[in-house]
Amino acid sequence: xxxxxxxxxxxxxxxxxxxxxxxxxxxxxxxxxxxxxxxxxxxxxxxxxxxxxxxxxxxxxxxxxxxxxxxxxxxxxxxxxxxxxxxxxxxxxxxxxxxxxxxxxxxxxxxxxxxxxxxxxxxxxxxxxxxxxxxxxxxxxxxxxxxxxxxxxxxxxxxxxxxxxxxxxxxxxxxxxxxxxxxxxxxxxxxxxxxxxxxxxxxxxxxxxxxxxxxxxx
Amino acid sequence: xxxxxxxxxxxxxxxxxxxxxxxxxxxxxxxxxxxxxxxxxxxxxxxxxxxxxxxxxxxxxxxxxxxxxxxxxxxxxxxxxxxxxxxxxxxxxxxxxxxxxxxxxxxxxxxxxxxxxxxxxxxxxxxxxxxxxxxxxxxxxxxxxxxxxxxxxxxxxxxxxxxxxxxxxxxxxxxxxxxxxxxxxxxxxxxxxxxxxxxxxxxxxxxxxxxxxxxxxxxxxxxxxxxxxxxxxxxxxxxxxxxxxxxxxxxxxxxxxxxxx
Numbered sequence: 213x214x215x216x217x218x219x220x221x222x223x224x225x226x227x228x229x230x231x232x233x234x235x236x237x238x239x240x241x242x243x244x245x246x247x248x249x250x251x252x253x254x255x256x257x258x259x260x261x262x263x264x265x266x267x268x269x270x271x272x273x274x275x276x277x278x279x280x281x282x283x284x285x286x287x288x289x290x291x292x293x294x295x296x297x298x299x300x301x302x303x304x305x306x307x308x309x310x311x312x313x314x315x316x317x318x319x320x321x322x323x324x325x326x327x328x329x330x331x332x333x334x335x336x337x338x339x340x341x342x343x344x345x346x347x348x349x350x351x352x353x354x355x356x357x358x359x360x361x362x363x364x365x366x367x368x369x370x371x372x373x374x375x376x377x378x379x380x381x382x383x384x385x386x387x388x389x390x391x392x393x394x395x396x397x398x399x400x401x402x403x404x405x406x407x408x409x410x411x412x413x414x415x416x417x418x419x420x421x422x423x424x425x426x427x428x429x430x
Numbered sequence: 431x432x433x434x435x436x437x438x439x440x441x442x443x444x445x446x447x448x449x450x451x452x453x454x455x456x457x458x459x460x461x462x463x464x465x466x467x468x469x470x471x472x473x474x475x476x477x478x479x480x481x482x483x484x485x486x487x488x489x490x491x492x493x494x495x496x497x498x499x500x501x502x503x504x505x506x507x508x509x510x511x512x513x514x515x516x517x518x519x520x521x522x523x524x525x526x527x528x529x530x531x532x533x534x535x536x537x538x539x540x541x542x543x544x545x546x547x548x549x550x551x552x553x554x555x556x557x558x559x560x561x562x563x564x565x566x567x568x569x570x571x572x573x574x575x576x577x578x579x580x581x582x583x584x585x586x587x588x589x590x591x592x593x594x595x596x597x598x599x600x601x602x603x604x605x606x607x608x609x610x611x612x613x614x615x616x617x618x619x620x621x622x623x624x625x626x627x628x629x630x631x632x633x634x635x636x637x638x639x640x641x642x643x644x645x646x647x648x649x650x651x652x653x654x655x656x657x658x659x660x661x662x663x664x665x666x667x668x669x670x671x672x673x674x675x676x677x678x679x680x681x682x683x684x685x686x687x688x689x690x691x
Contacts (some may be wrong), residue, residue: 309574329525330522330524333526334479334526334527334528335522335540337480337518337520338515338539338540338598338602339512339515339516339544340543346583353529426581429529429582429583430583430584
């Protein structure tokens with residue numbers, strides 16, 4: 213039995229891991245772009261971003277997930293997501309990316325604003341272009357500032373992947389829960405918890421490492 | 431011919447006029463000190479010269495070339511201003527060194543980036559970078575920081591940081607080097623080392639504009655002094671004349687108040 217449960221949980225973990233990685237891969241750059249848009253000199257763009265961030269942060273991720281997965285099929289009379297595991301995963305990644313990009317954008321904005329204006333001006337008087345100033349001067353200082361809040365957000369993302377169960381994506385929590393439903397076993401639930409703890413433990417070590425690496429400057 | 435000609439610069443922030451019809455010229459190899467109380471527009475003037483603020487009126491000419499004209503839109507585009515900024519170097523009151531780079535990297539960063547725009551960059555990349563690093567080291571040596579090239583800004587004292595900032599500004603060989611109260615953020619015992627470096631630059635006939643509160647230093651080092659008050663140039667002249675025997679009543683009042691501390 214233990215072997216069967218382990219096998220199932222590893223399957224679930226793989227899905228969880230894929231949702232996690234793909235969400236990060238898309239939400240980090242999208243969040244950065246969104247944070248720039250939220251500081252744009254065009255008021256219309258700024259307001260649009262404000263409304264989007266308000267809506268996304270103001271409603272449950274689970275609700276967003278349900279709408280994104282079931283919505284298109286009901287509105288267009290044609291499901292854009294394939295009904296198999298891949299389709300569920302794609303819908304999950306889309307919903308998570310939009311949701312997390314909004315949270316990330318706020319963190320990035322804080323990070324960018326924490327870099328003193330003098331840094332940018334020093335770059336300007338040295339004839340640097342805007343993108344050189346961002347990539348060579350601002351970015352690393354911003355990263356240093358956002359590592360602690362990002363670590364919180366990214367750890368939350370690991371646990372939020374369990375919401376994908378609502379659209380029947382076979383992720384880790386779903387896998388553990390299924391043994392309770394089918395065989396009345398509770399120990400797989402605790403066993404599932406151990407997987408999350410290990411996953412997040414590794415992430416925590418990684419974040420500590422990055423924080424230490426960036427300690428060389430102030 | 432004057433290396434710098436500033437014509438009728440005016441700067442408005444909303445309805446407040448921070449600079450009112452400021453005009454002056456600077457000869458090559460001369461040092462100009464700008465004195466005046468806080469809020470008199472000195473820093474804004476330097477920021478306008480470096481195009482960090484754009485003047486509402488007036489024009490700026492360097493070596494006979496009009497770099498900025500408030501009535502000429504194209505001269506104000508960020509893209510066009512970028513390379514024009516290279517005519518000026520800027521040393522800020524609070525240094526603004528890049529914290530993630532060593533002293534040497536701070537000095538060479540801009541030169542390395544500019545080198546990428548050279549047509550022969552790809553062929554001679556290594557030689558070019560080596561040359562830039564040598565130049566950077568030489569500048570830091572000149573600043574008395576030969577043993578600090580691999581230190582990060584937070585490992586340096588304020589005076590050392592400001593000297594790195596001066597080397598960084600010199601690295602791009604600006605026509606005119608601007609100092610915005612270069613010693614105001616320093617502890618009194620550290621101002622000497624920075625003033626000494628600036629004095630050295632004056633001896634080498636570096637064209638400079640120095641906004642400062644160090645009157646004795648301005649008198650000794652500068653060729654000319656401009657006294658500003660309320661966004662206007664009240665008096666300008668040879669440095670010793672302005673400090674020792676000012677003509678204008680407001681200059682006298684300022685200097686008296688200053689001497690009394």
